[in-house]
Amino acid sequence: IGDAQRKVQAAIWERFTQKFQQARREVKDMAKLRDARVALIKEAEAATIANLTPAQRERLDQIQIQAQGPLAFAPPDGEGWGFVGPPLTKRLKFSEDQARRARAIFEEGQKQIEKAASFPIVIDTKSGPPTMEAIGKLVESPEFQAAKQKACKAGLDTSAAVIRRIEEVLTEEQRTAYEKLRGEPFDLSKLKEGVQPENQHKLEVSVAAAALGLGGAANPAFTDAECDAVRDWVKNG
Numbered sequence: 001i002g003d004a005q006r007k008v009q010a011a012i013w014e015r016f017t018q019k020f021q022q023a024r025r026e027v028k029d030m031a032k033l034r035d036a037r038v039a040l041i042k043e044a045e046a047a048t049i050a051n052l053t054p055a056q057r058e059r060l061d062q063i064q065i066q067a068q069g070p071l072a073f074a075p076p077d078g079e080g081w082g083f084v085g086p087p088l089t090k091r092l093k094f095s096e097d098q099a100r101r102a103r104a105i106f107e108e109g110q111k112q113i114e115k116a117a118s119f120p121i122v123i124d125t126k127s128g129p130p131t132m133e134a135i136g137k138l139v140e141s142p143e144f145q146a147a148k149q150k151a152c153k154a155g156l157d158t159s160a161a162v163i164r165r166i167e168e169v170l171t172e173e174q175r176t177a178y179e180k181l182r183g184e185p186f187d188l189s190k191l192k193e194g195v196q197p198e199n200q201h202k203l204e205v206s207v208a209a210a211a212l213g214l215g216g217a218a219n220p221a222f223t224d225a226e227c228d229a230v231r232d233w234v235k236n237g
Helices: 003-026 030-050 054-073 096-116 132-140 142-167 172-182 188-192 197-211 224-235
Strands: none
Touching: 003 030, 054 096, 054 142, 054 172, 054 188, 096 142, 132 142, 132 197
16 A cells, blocks of 8 residues: 555544544434445445556455455355455356355354354452443453463364365365466454554443443444554555
């Protein structure tokens, strides 16, 4: 990403942020707010992709397929960031039986991934309900960070195993095409390099607070911490 593209990208994110903040102030119905968020995401996504060169779009597509893992074979409808290209089921010309089998493997595998990537959040409640300050100290602890890293690795390993099961559904020709679409391996840990430490901390506190029933990321709209983290990613290309 060149400097000129970075400036355009930052402007796209700033417009998205302003429009979404306005929607959060004005739209009180959560269902309508979710619809507004999806529309704004699609608008920002289209502008972001248009800002890329053909070669950048191709590489982004490859990285996206690698990052999505088994999800690339069973994309959700409507919610969330869209795909750079069509779903793999269409690109690889899945039969109805293949699509059905791949989705069944994904749905079963998704539960396994979530279980593998989860870890208990233990906090002392003898003195009363946990406070945000206590949660902040918890996520900073070596024990929490070690548990998080272990869970992340377990989740990635399980995801890779699910992909291998899905690959068994493919023909030899489809497997070859899939490997070509994935491109050269990408170190997915680099996707977090642009996130400022304070924003990563806020995001972890938000998620931990939600798990403990204190709100945070349980909000169906983006939390402020999530917005800060995404802003970092966008600004850093």
